[in-house]
Amino acid sequence: MRHDPVRAESVTVSATHFVRHFSELRRNAERGPVYIENHGKTGWALLSAGLLDALAQGATGDVMAREAERRFDALMDALTTRVLLLDDDLRLIRANAAARRHLGIGDEALGAAVTALLPRQHGELIGDAVARTRDSGTTESFEIDSALYPARALRVVTMRMPAGVALIVDDLGDPGALRSVTAEIGAMATALRALPASGFGSINLRGAIDDADSSLVVLSGAAPAQLVGARLGTLFDVATRAVVNDLIERALGGGEAGSTHAAMLLKGENPRPVTIALAPRRGRQGIGGASFVIVAGGDRGAA
Missing domain, CATH: 3.40.1620 (YefM-like fold)
Structure with missing residues (x-):
């Protein structure tokens, strides 16, 4: 009993x-x-x-x-993403630290209607989205310009949760600056492809190629399927593979950019002297891989 x-x-x-x-x-x-x-x-x-x-x-x-x-x-307060949890009446029951800072609110906002907490320019738009998610259970996602911080774009996601809705907002940064950086990267890639006998790509944290540009395909003579997934070090002969692997380790393990001379294996030909440069690729979670450029020429085996 x-x-x-x-x-x-x-x-x-x-x-x-x-x-x-x-x-x-x-x-x-x-x-x-x-x-x-x-x-x-x-x-x-x-x-x-x-x-x-x-x-x-x-x-x-x-x-x-x-x-x-x-x-x-x-856990919520450790997130840089803004998270607001709403009840079925679309009133605030919890907001993480990032959301409180962004909106300039404190505990006094608990119980308030979400539309009353948002900038007037977006209150109706976001209020309608969370209401649709509550009623249909469908997740919605859209982008808006920040009303509080000029030249910032936000991605808004609404998700159904038990007895309420989660409102998730990510800062996408300055869209103008992002377009400028994207254009600069595109121009740099075009310039690299214009170099004779050169190729570039990227590797993951295991040192395996996860992106092989068409220029690398031409330089190596290998098919894209043979390159993607292969360890970068295996593209070089045994005599210089160790220095290339050391370069990779310094980039992935220590965040250090560098270059070295090596000899690249070519299908049906003798190894070709090249110079390889490698730089770590950093993200929000730290180093996520590295980008590399290989250019024909250089003293084989010299570091």
Whole structure:
């Protein structure tokens, strides 16, 4: 039988009464605590083992729930993404640190309608999106210009969750600057392809090629399928492979850019002297790989 401490029936008796009527009170302890008074002060209580276990489990559950909530808050606050959790009435029940900083809000905002917390320019647009997600369960994603921070773009995602909606906002940065960087990278790639006998690509953290430009295909004489997935070091002869692998290790392990001379293996030909340059590719989570350029020419084996 499971005992519910919330509905427990308790009685209070004197110490003398407890001694004289122990058998009866023992049965009462199955339903609720028996408090024992001595000289008008309650100092003891009799509980059945089942009722005591139920009380202990309830207390343990509360502690675990509070600890889980504390860890969830810490995880939320560690995110750079802005996250607002809304109830089914689209009122705020939790906002992580990034969202609070972005909107300039504190605990006083809890319980407020989400549209009241957002800039007027976007309140209706985002409010309609979270309402549609609540009603249909469909995730929505769209981009807007930030109303609070000029020249910043935001990606907004609305997701259904139990008894509410999650509003997730990522800062995409300055779209103009992003377009400028993209154009610069494109121009650099075009310039590299214009170099005679050169090729470029990128490797992942295992040192395997994950992107092989068409120029690398021409330089190596290998098919794209043969290059992608192959370890970069295997493109070079045994005599110079060690220095290339060392260059790769310094880039991926230490974040160091560098270059070296080596001899590149070519299908049906003698190894070709080349110079290879490598630079780490950094992201939000740290080094995620490296980019490389190979140009024909150089002293074979020289570092």
